[in-house]
Amino acid sequence: MPAAPRDGPARREPVTGYTLSLSWAPEYCRGRKDSAADRLECSGDYGRFGLILHGLWPDSRSRPGPQWCPTTRRPTPGEVRANLCMTPSAKLLAHEWAKHGACMSPTPKRYFILASKLWTALSLPDLDRLSRGKALDAGKVRQAFIDVNPSLRSNQIGLLVNKRGWLKEVRLCYDRRFKPRRCAHSQLGPANAAPIKIWRGL
Secondary structure, three states, X not given: OOOOOOOOOOEOOOOOEEEEEEEEHHHHOOOOOOOHHHHHHHOOEOEOOOEEEEEEEEEOOOOOOOEOOOOOOOOOHHXXXXXXXXXXXXXXXXXXXXXXHHHOOOOHXXXXXXXXXXXXXXXXXXXXXXXXXXXXXXXXXXHHHHHHOOOOOHHHEEEEEOOOXXXXXXXXXXXXXXXXXXOOHHHHOOOOOOEOEOOXXX
């Protein structure tokens, strides 16, 4: 199992909600096709990925939320293997448990079950097709999610873009009962009218 080296301080905060982060694999994999560490997601040997589950994160009223809570537990190879279709990286799965999961769940298995339930409850829009349209903006990306998930609202869908305006992640906000809620202003990202680009990996 890969290690999960700490990339920040431990922080214990009351959990007030959750963020489900979906990564757009073609953008992440740009320039990583030959990366051994990213082979499963990026090489093309196992098919092409679109949206994948980056992780499920506990939130708090302070920013950022809780992270790196003390734990001696680590995911088993079987637990990682069972979740590679939604998160095609053993390294990322181990990291997400250690950094975020340990602050909201007693075991890796329980954490991955929660994340998987939210992931499988979503319908995913065809962002490849959307990217071929003209005058694409953040509002159209949010609307694509709403069209296939009518319970969502625009203010519950955060977007992360890079400095060049390419979509990196979609972040869905939930309350403590795992019901969609309004995202904090810092989570929303670009306004609906902001231009946005989606890399198709071609």
